[in-house]
Amino acid sequence: MKLVKNAAGRLVPTEVNGLQQVPFRGVNKYKPTGNKAKPPIRTCIDYPTDGNKVVKDLKTALKKAGLKDGMTISTHHHLRNGDVVTNILFDVVKEMGIKNIRWFPSASFPVHSHLIKYLEDGTIHHIEGSMNGPLGKFTTEGKMKGVGVLRSHGGRYQSIQDGEVHIDIAVIAAPTADPFGNATGDRGKSACGLIGFALADSEYADKVIVVTDNLVPFPCVPWQIQGNNVDYVVEVETLGDPAKIVSGTTEVTKSPDRLLIAEYVAQFLDESGIMKDGFSFQAGAGGTTLAFAVYLKERMKKKNVKARFIRGGSTKYLVQMLEEGLTDYILDGQTFDLEGVRSMRENAGHVNTSPFTSYNFHGKGNFASMVDAAVLGATEVDVNFNANVVTHSDGYLLHGIGGWQNCLFSKCTILAIPTFRDRIPVIVDEVTTICGPGELIDVIATERGLCINPKRKDLLKAMKNSSIPIIDIKELKKEIDAICGGAPAKPKVNKAKVVAIVKWVDGTVLDSVFEIKNV
């Protein structure tokens, strides 16, 4: 495999799974030209006039859709760790004797370790999506036939739109749908909130199959997915385990150190002047970021400040802010708890979004760059503010990128992270895998204080008199190394074998994940 050094100084392959690749050229340095991908012309006369597209089962749907060896099947992660549809789907694919599928999920979860046997027996050739937990271990140990491709939510949309990924069959699990194929995620026994991750697939795939456990008579309202894009509808007993699809209730962290980080982030937003009337922020559903929202809310109330919009991952904490009038809107990307789902159903100010509106590289702009502050996590950050979210310091793939890369384009990007986990430093010389270039990362918020990117002189000035310690990131690294007993050794990898690549939001290759040696 031929490797070249890209603009981030990383060795990346020029060809992956038989496709030519463009190495990363720098932030905002690559603009593909030409026309977007386009689905074939369809004609309504080929579809049932009574609008009933229901077929007997998934196998029938796949047969009718013309499933063949080597095709690309896409699925979506809104059912999270409660998903059984994807696992059943590949049981059927295996039963049909089909081989070498490219699986194109918007993300994977530990529940999908069921698919390892299909990766082993050649039913699935490789994964383009996230490789979490057991799938990450499998991939990193060099056991997958093809090379994994990791993309952000925005990057996934981009790859579909510029033709890099052509989806043959999209399978969309829908908590509620009608026989025509209109579908929504905000109701039904498996309600998950929204299913915006499937939007691109519904528009661009050759064949679209909706799978539901709550089939209602036409019309299914709202139609988050339009039936006009759907070929077949399959009714099943269950989409999965509701308790693992959304949590009954999300909770803030109890860790005193994480709470301290959350408090520092809220204080930073306040003291830097970002928190002012009409501002906006994005906060995820991790324990630390949830706590941040709670602390920020206290400060907003105290100063009588109101946000214009909050970007979710929505949770009950954001819903409370909406209902108490502390924000005009929640622009929701995915819903994490039952309160979020309820609010989305009932509150016109709780708006559902998709990777197209929020993150898409080939749109005429997107929401991500309009957000005043984004609070995110990371597995590692280096002294140049480059950050990693997909591998751990032992070299193993463990997480997907999600919307993380896309959110880096906010006006102020804050990574809220502990300085070390057990004995593992989070602040390092050089990240194991680079997922976000340091020039886009403004603040590292830790339990030891804030590191502000030197290029943000404005923020450094604004925080000069803060009670939060402002630390040089190199000094912080020294302190952490002293605590942990020296800098950690780098994982021993096989530089001749790339097991996965990390794409940047524009489709170029930002970094490679190498096979771990001696396992």
Add this chain to the structure above:
Amino acid sequence: MAKNINKAISGKRGDSVRSDCYFEIELTNSGGIKLDIKSKVQSMYGESIKEMILGMSKFFGLKNAKILCEDNGALPLVLAARFELAVKRLLPDLKKEYLLPIIKQNLYSTKKDQLRRSRLYLPGNEPKFFVNAGLHSPDGIILDLEDSVSPSEKDAAQLLVRNALRSVDFYNSERMVRINQLPKGLDDLKFIIPHNVNVILVPKCESAEQIHLLEKEVDRLKKRYKVQNPIYFMPIIESALGVIKAYEIATASNNICSLAIGLEDYTADIGTQRTNEGRESIFARQMLINAAKAAGIQAIDTVFSDVSDMEALRQSVIEAKSLGFEGKGCIHPRQIQVVHEAFAPTVEEIEKAKKIVFAFEEAEKKGLGVVSLGSKMIDPPVVKRAIRTIDLAILNNLLDKNWRE
């Protein structure tokens, strides 16, 4: 003395263990050191763990042994303490101590009238809480050797606390250790006195003799290890007898900086239940405050144990402050800020203190021996109190450092 022991274990094992480790050492007759390391941080620190264990084996003179290490991300100070423990359980007569370098950040001393609003209790055998405790800015951090440590692990906690005193950054919090009840607690002293402890908490204190006993041993060890920094005592009164003897205890040594009350044991001792209102302990608390003030030292309140109810904590501190207490015990870092806020002076108190300090400075400038504010004379203790109020106000960001301008 124990003979024929050829195998010892130490530390913690299992999937739920974090930031700790487990050792098994079995002495053998030949074959050198056989090392088996299973570490969660193998690829990052496997080599460094191996080096440390081999180095320590050499230090302790282990020549032939089978050593098993199951590590769940323990920091070096923890690995060292656990390994030393296994060695010493195997060879109880071994006198050598494996001391990590004392970090320079920790070489500070404190004052007798140091602010002691909050003191955070950390179980002495739970290393995962040590390293970041100081970041939450308690006035004092207590490494506990007493009630939070099971009787069978006292030796483990002694080594861990010793290592922590040397290599954990306390970030300027006062470095405190709660020893075991006297006289057993005397055995703890050699693990803390040479390692720059600032305050020793003396549990279940009931007499001046106990303090004398403690002081004698502390002095002996200070001399032996050439310790220069002052070491203060904070007796904890936790019984009916202790309450009655409060003044005797408070004046038993010049090194006593504060008297603290422990209400869990006290209420049990007088045969009642602890309530939120605290009517059952009002005598004890007032007695203790009075004894402390008569002795010219601080009166420190008990811990607040409901970590989920911050409002009740705040009310409890406000009540303690109104009685005359100057500090409160914390069992969770999130309590610290609430305690500091509740002990902070009110706007009226700050304004009054400013006037007093101005009047004092004015009188000094004019060379007047007597300070007066309006028609009132102001005594030196009032001035001292006012200065303390100003300091507290600045600490709590209620007053600018340059408030005179």
